[in-house]
Amino acid sequence: MLIAFIAIAIVAVGVTGFIGFTIAKNALQAESLNKLTAVREMKANQIEDYFQQISGQVVTLSEDRMIVEATKAFDDSYREIDSELDRSQEEVGEAANKLRGYYSEEYLSRLIPNLQSSVSVDEFWPEETTTQLLQDLYIASNPFEVGSKHLLDNPGDGSRYSDSHELYHPIIRNFLDTFGYYDIFLANTEGDIVYTVFKEVDYGTSLLDGPYSDTNFAEAFRSALDAGKGEFVYMVDFDPYAPSYNAPAAFIASPIFDDGEKIGVLLFQMPVDRINDIMTNRQAWNQMGLGDSGETYLVGDDLTIRNQSRFLIEDSDEYFDLLQETGTEQETIDQIRNLNSSIGLQEVMTDGTRAAQAGETGTAIFPDYRGIPVLSSYKPLEIPGVNWVIMSEIDEAEAFAPAQTLGRTLLISSIILLILIVILAIIFSRSITGPLETLAGNASELADGNLDITINTDRKDEIGDLSRSFDSMRQSVKQFIRQQNAAIDALSTPMIPLTDDIVVMPLVGELDERRLGNASELLTEGLYTSSARVAILDLTGVPSLDEAVAMSLIRVAKKANLLGAKVVITGLQPQVAVELTELNLHLEGISTERTLQNGVNFAMNHLQTR
Numbered sequence: 061m062l063i064a065f066i067a068i069a070i071v072a073v074g075v076t077g078f079i080g081f082t083i084a085k086n087a088l089q090a091e092s093l094n095k096l097t098a099v100r101e102m103k104a105n106q107i108e109d110y111f112q113q114i115s116g117q118v119v120t121l122s123e124d125r126m127i128v129e130a131t132k133a134f135d136d137s138y139r140e141i142d143s144e145l146d147r148s149q150e151e152v153g154e155a156a157n158k159l160r161g162y163y164s165e166e167y168l169s170r171l172i173p174n175l176q177s178s179v180s181v182d183e184f185w186p187e188e189t190t191t192q193l194l195q196d197l198y199i200a201s202n203p204f205e206v207g208s209k210h211l212l213d214n215p216g217d218g219s220r221y222s223d224s225h226e227l228y229h230p231i232i233r234n235f236l237d238t239f240g241y242y243d244i245f246l247a248n249t250e251g252d253i254v255y256t257v258f259k260e261v262d263y264g265t266s267l268l269d270g271p272y273s274d275t276n277f278a279e280a281f282r283s284a285l286d287a288g289k290g291e292f293v294y295m296v297d298f299d300p301y302a303p304s305y306n307a308p309a310a311f312i313a314s315p316i317f318d319d320g321e322k323i324g325v326l327l328f329q330m331p332v333d334r335i336n337d338i339m340t341n342r343q344a345w346n347q348m349g350l351g352d353s354g355e356t357y358l359v360g361d362d363l364t365i366r367n368q369s370r371f372l373i374e375d376s377d378e379y380f381d382l383l384q385e386t387g388t389e390q391e392t393i394d395q396i397r398n399l400n401s402s403i404g405l406q407e408v409m410t411d412g413t414r415a416a417q418a419g420e421t422g423t424a425i426f427p428d429y430r431g432i433p434v435l436s437s438y439k440p441l442e443i444p445g446v447n448w449v450i451m452s453e454i455d456e457a458e459a460f461a462p463a464q465t466l467g468r469t470l471l472i473s474s475i476i477l478l479i480l481i482v483i484l485a486i487i488f489s490r491s492i493t494g495p496l497e498t499l500a501g502n503a504s505e506l507a508d509g510n511l512d513i514t515i516n517t518d519r520k521d522e523i524g525d526l527s528r529s530f531d532s533m534r535q536s537v538k539q540f541i542r543q544q545n546a547a548i549d550a551l552s553t554p555m556i557p558l559t560d561d562i563v564v565m566p567l568v569g570e571l572d573e574r575r576l577g578n579a580s581e582l583l584t585e586g587l588y589t590s591s592a593r594v595a596i597l598d599l600t601g602v603p604s605l606d607e608a609v610a611m612s613l614i615r616v617a618k619k620a621n622l623l624g625a626k627v628v629i630t631g632l633q634p635q636v637a638v639e640l641t642e643l644n645l646h647l648e649g650i651s652t653e654r655t656l657q658n659g660v661n662f663a664m665n666h667l668q669t670r
Contacts, residue, residue: 061493065485066478073477077470085463089435092459093423095349096437100452103356104441106338107450111443114312114328115293117239122314122326123290130228131246131316131324134254137221138264142190144219152189155196160185162200167261170206173398174306176391184261184271184302191264197222198259209259225255233257242309243329247281249322262303275301277311277327284313284325295445297360298330298404306395308332308404312445332367332403339367353434354454359413360404361447369402371430382430408451412438416449428453435459495523499530511538555586561593562663564656568601576612580619587623594663595620598656600631605639617650626651626666630659 121127137144147155163181172179186192197215204211210233214226236244236257246255251268265271267278276296283294294313301309310330316323339356341348350356358366371379376397383393388407396405411426421439428434433456441448498516505513515531517524556564565583567575587595597617605613617627630653632640640647653659 061489062485065489066482069478069481073474077474081467081470084466085460088460088463092435092454093437096435096452096454097423099348099356100437100439100450103339104439104450108442110338118312118314118326118328119291119293122316126231127326128316128318133224134246135248135324137224138252138254141193141219141221145193145217156192159192159196159200166206170305171302174395186265194264210257240331240334241328242331245327247325249324251281260303277301280311280313280327281325284315287315290315290317297446298366307399307401336368340370343373345370350454351458353458356450356452358448358450359408361417363407363409363413364404365402365406365408366448367403369406372402386431412436412451413449416440425456499527506534555582557590558660561667563590563592564596564598566598571602571605571609573608573612576609576616580616583616584619584623587620587625593625594628594666595625596628596630596659596663598630599636600656602636603633604635607643610640610643610645614645621649628653628659628662630656
């Protein structure tokens, strides 16, 4: 019964706990995925709106009269600066040497760590004298440090180019700072970069036949140059760009027209920081509901990330350790480490990115680019010119942490509940089995012949009914046995008168004190009423006697003597004779004969001699 109670309790508590945990886990999963989807949609709208805004800005700025005039001024003065400066061959050589020193000491020292192979100055060296002169004025001889070259408005060379630069550069630079672009370029229709805000090594080079003519930057230029109308926008995806020290760069371009005549192309280098700010919520992931491990990120059609990884920002050591564990190539890890950027380098080849690149929108659970299971919500983005998808994810362990806590709570509660149930089951089962065990003990005593036991009949429940029925049965059995014993006694201890003076009482079977007591009463009453002078006790049918029975038998004989009757015991079995001898009982006044016939003869002779 106890085992049954405990088994039922375990099944009930276990099933209830399992169902509760499963429901809670499913609810948490649904809630987490809904939250990720909400974040995904919010960030998707923001990033799509931002690129729409950029497209609008590049078109609007390309149509701005100031940009039109600046393009014409830079283009004209760019073409004439060589003759206008009228530098000697020696001065040109000195400028070239100074510029080459910049390339070797500044540019290549920053570029080479981000490359997978060694390079030389010649691979990037601009051959045109005009380009060398401009790069010397605005880069090599620029007194501002690398990264601050854009702060120079006029190098003081007295050229018309520098006068134009002093006029337009602060305005364009302010536009760049306001909207957070990496760089802004103006190129003429021959592909020459006649102006750039930050003055990197692509400044003054040709996008048609210069050192960077095979880059995504040149692709954007050529597409805008081929456009037949002004409201044309072309964007190229991120790709390593050598002038930016091989960091991934994306560009957006729009043609510049003046009274219907195409005079150049306006190009923006995409603002990585602004994209990161949107996708990382300015690194405030918790405020966006992404907890300690959630992030949103963009993935291009080459399945590499397009904004900074949260894990690189927050814990770069662990991030790189996980990349090692997932089998990322060491060269890629070194590049990410050197650039401190995962853009265009961190591969994200997961089930979600593949599905989103195939045009699917959905949610799922799968290992992310760190090899850690995540809950993910994904969809493709609608940004002209690029095939990007957006991912919104959080670690499965964090998402299901409340369920795990609930599971532990349910487990502890279940254990406590089971302990209480076991205690109650023991108490309850004992309240049932205790009386039943008592009844079983009573039954054993009844089986042993003890019909005088007391059975508790005070309970008012079914066990009380059983006890009362059991006690009623005991009384009935006792009454039956009493009646049966009386009948047996009447049959087994008759007193037979042979003559008026002789009576015979045959004793048959096992004797006990109760039967001898009955026989004593029957014999003394019979002797008293019949005045018989000889009483024969025949023990032919008695196999053995114990001490108590033997002493009772002697007492029966002495009672008969007191009533004036001679007692003769006949038919003693050898075993009975041995037992009487060993008991050393005194048989004075009692005669013994071998058989009943001998006893009758002894009685007759005894009466004749009297």
